Amino acid sequence: MSENRKLKYLKEANTIADQTEFRGKAKDMGEKAGKIFSDKTQMKNLENIANSSMKITDILNFIKRQTGKDKDRKNWYKNNFGPELLDTMEGYLAEASTSVKQKLEVTDPGEQMLIDLLIVREFIRQVVIHYEYRTVGQEQEA
Amino acid sequence: MLVDNDMRYKIDIYCITKLYPLARGFVNDISRPLSNSQASGLKNIAVNASEKNELYSFINKQGNKDNKNSEFYNQLNQKVKSIEQDIAKEGLIPENEALSKKEKKAIVDFYALLVLREFIFHLVSHNAYKANTGRD
Numbered sequence: 375m376s377e378n379r380k381l382k383y384l385k386e387a388n389t390i391a392d393q394t395e396f397r398g399k400a401k402d403m404g405e406k407a408g409k410i411f412s413d414k415t416q417m418k419n420l421e422n423i424a425n426s427s428m429k430i431t432d433i434l435n436f437i438k439r440q441t442g443k444d445k446d447r448k449n450w451y452k453n454n455f456g457p458e459l460l461d462t463m464e465g466y467l468a469e470a471s472t473s474v475k476q477k478l479e480v481t482d483p484g485e486q487m488l489i490d491l492l493i494v495r496e497f498i499r500q501v502v503i504h505y506e507y508r509t510v511g512q513e514q515e516a
Numbered sequence: 517m518l519v520d521n522d523m524r525y526k527i528d529i530y531c532i533t534k535l536y537p538l539a540r541g542f543v544n545d546i547s548r549p550l551s552n553s554q555a556s557g558l559k560n561i562a563v564n565a566s567e568k569n570e571l572y573s574f575i576n577k578q579g580n581k582d583n584k585n586s587e588f589y590n591q592l593n594q595k596v597k598s599i600e601q602d603i604a605k606e607g608l609i610p611e612n613e614a615l616s617k618k619e620k621k622a623i624v625d626f627y628a629l630l631v632l633r634e635f636i637f638h639l640v641s642h643n644a645y646k647a648n649t650g651r652d
Binding site for chain 2: 429441
């Protein structure tokens with residue numbers, strides 16, 4: 375895949391990520407995370423997985439494992455956070471990704487995989503930014 | 517044995533398009549998910565197995581036990597066999613006519629283990645999620 379194509383996909387993913395609905399959903403998830411995770415490790419781990427993975431299923435699996443472990447509903451399953459994040463990825467973000475693939479007429483499975491990943495990475499990046507913004511606010515209030 | 521980038525790329529695509537939905541469907545269809553400790557055991561075997569037969573042997577052994585998990589493992593046994601049959605059809609095994617029969621078999625087994633390991637990772641993750649949340 376040429377660098378030009380990669381840049382084209384990145385640009386289109388950024389356009390999607392700049393839409394009001396996308397930013398709104400990321401903000402909602404980030405603020406929800408802020409009410410749940412007092413320790414930054416979990417959100418940092420999520421961001422690291424998103425940035426280092428080459429396939430979207432690694433990110434989905436991470437969220438599933440963390441939610442599956444939370445028997446007491448104290449973190450990933452609290453307020454339905456994990457399931458909601460998964461639903462957003464498999465619903466809204468998947469649809470956004472499909473629209474990009476259709477617009478750019480991308481049929482190669484590897485390039486489709488990259489577009490999925492770029493959009494999800496951008497979403498998680500925004501979630502973590504809102505999460506950190508909220509937790510800094512909480513620290514200052516305390 | 518090293519996996520070249522082209523093969524890794526093909527396996528990643530297979531993982532997303534086939535293995536992930538297969539693992540999810542498998543867990544959703546099974547009447548009783550594994551406990552977290554059982555699932556961890558399965559994952560550890562998949563991670564540490566150096567040959568695919570170690571994985572098959574574990575699955576067979578668990579399936580032959582007369583307990584609540586035997587159905588899961590017996591179904592899993594069928595599923596991993598069908599995935600293994602699919603691997604060659606999907607072009608996930610590099611071909612090299614210059615190799616001996618023994619060397620070719622080693623390559624087939626190596627790639628089979630690689631793919632089955634990915635399947636088990638998906639399966640264990642969805643199993644944990646389903647067992648705790650009841651969600652598909």
